[in-house]
Amino acid sequence: MSFFYLFLIGILIGTAMIIPGVSGGVIAVIFGVYDKMILSLTNLFKNFKKNFLFLFILALGILIGAIWFSNIMMFLYKRHEIITKLSFVGLILGGVPFLFKTIKDKGKKPNYLIIFLTFFISFFLWYLSKVVFKIDLDNESNSHIINFIKLFLAGFIYSVGKVVPGVSGSLLLIIIGMYEYVLLIFAHPITYGLSQICKLIPFLIGFIFGIIILLKVINYLLKKHFEIMYSIIIGFVIGSIPALIPITNFSLNYLIGLVFLALCFTLSYKLMK
Numbered sequence: 001m002s003f004f005y006l007f008l009i010g011i012l013i014g015t016a017m018i019i020p021g022v023s024g025g026v027i028a029v030i031f032g033v034y035d036k037m038i039l040s041l042t043n044l045f046k047n048f049k050k051n052f053l054f055l056f057i058l059a060l061g062i063l064i065g066a067i068w069f070s071n072i073m074m075f076l077y078k079r080h081e082i083i084t085k086l087s088f089v090g091l092i093l094g095g096v097p098f099l100f101k102t103i104k105d106k107g108k109k110p111n112y113l114i115i116f117l118t119f120f121i122s123f124f125l126w127y128l129s130k131v132v133f134k135i136d137l138d139n140e141s142n143s144h145i146i147n148f149i150k151l152f153l154a155g156f157i158y159s160v161g162k163v164v165p166g167v168s169g170s171l172l173l174i175i176i177g178m179y180e181y182v183l184l185i186f187a188h189p190i191t192y193g194l195s196q197i198c199k200l201i202p203f204l205i206g207f208i209f210g211i212i213i214l215l216k217v218i219n220y221l222l223k224k225h226f227e228i229m230y231s232i233i234i235g236f237v238i239g240s241i242p243a244l245i246p247i248t249n250f251s252l253n254y255l256i257g258l259v260f261l262a263l264c265f266t267l268s269y270k271l272m273k
Helices: 003-017 024-030 034-042 048-079 081-105 112-131 144-163 169-175 179-187 191-195 197-224 226-239 252-272
Strands: none
Touching (some): 003 048, 024 034, 024 081, 024 144, 024 226, 034 048, 034 197, 081 226, 081 252, 197 226
């Protein structure tokens, strides 16, 4: 895999991170870098130069995708929501056969019960986002400790969406009412981020803590129970699709979106063969 290709995948992952219903982890799985990313993070010092270079280029792409490209994608998401959503549906669907093939290549069989359960959990999270319970950081009755705990919890929850493919971190933030806050930090990391540094630190601590814990769990599952881990991934990936399907009357934009869905499906499927 060339460094430039890896960099482009990073941009796609970073872009997906900020769109509700889309998981950066799904993009990482679909383009074949998820396993390598987990192994590089958990075995960083075993082959430091190789692992660091891989993670640095990928992280650089993710950073650009999340900060600079996110502004473009949010423009497309707001102005051409139907086309953008259906394009991501195509990318995700095109990668699903590859996930099943990955399990079979290891001489294993998919666990369809786990696939169904994780699909249901992912679908339930999407439904829950419509109900929404909010973390109110501006409540004057809150103490600094309470706000710290809430922000730490929000960071930990967000890390789930960054590590577990198919679980959208943005969707989880919508559920707890933190999406707009985090999006502002991504879009304006210097101006807004510095002004909110007291709130940002506990969020980052929770995020890093979640990443460390989840990486250990996922690395163990990939080594000892590969088919279970990938069945979990497949369930969450498929379960993320309903959140992306626009619920609206059929229109010209919907037709264009379906064309882009087919194109993105073909692109994703061909790249994964």
